[in-house]
Amino acid sequence: MRLTDEIQDQFLYRGQAVYLDLAFSTVMKLQDLENDDQLSDISKISIGLQMLIKNYDEIEIPDLMTKINMYKFIVSEFISLKDEQEAQEQTPSESEKYDSGAEIFDYHEDAERLYASFLVDYNIDLIEQKHTLHWYKFIALFRGLSKDTPMKEAIYYRTVKIPAETKYNKEHVQQLRKAKNAVKLKKQTNTLQSGLAKASQFLKGSR
DSSP: OOTTSOOOOEEEETTEEEEBOOBHHHHHHHHHHHTOTTSOHHHHHHHHHHHHBTTGGGOOOOSHHHHHHHHHHHIIIIIOOSOGGGGSOOOTTTGGGBOTTSOOOOTTTTHHHHHHHHHHHHOOOTTTTTTTSBHHHHHHHHHTOOTTSHHHHHHHHHHBOOOOOOTTTHHHHHHHHHHHHHHOOSSOOOOTTTTHHHHHHHHHHTO
């Protein structure tokens, strides 16, 4: 995101403007959709498009493959940013101290941490702004949270590597383990891109 650019939340499809709902709460609901085991991948894409496109009823989408491609386009061009692990910024010299494969956050499990952190750092009430705060702005503010906020502290302990225990650092290692267990995520979450490839392959195979 650049301050000199206008936030783009629309695109042309067959000469018709497609208007997007990119409030951060909408994107979070897409995450819920991705993790719903009761729905097929194709259903998720259809529902996702209805959630994302404000003027969905005015848009003619001729077939399922077009739906998949449109969903991929919206997610990749308007939602997917750099890896979410940038929320825990690291310098090259620090990278060996952190676990790059660790689960960093979950919008539901961390709801209270996010709410408190935004309120403390920015005086932003996320509940009041759930329909107005744009996804890009939310991510920029999320990444800018100070290190002593509940959210950033949780991210730190989730990603920090526990060093090998010695007689000199035994107490420190025990404290780290206790802190990591206290903020450990209970579930694994999917990315917004998950399921698209499977759905695409299914359609190709059904022809």
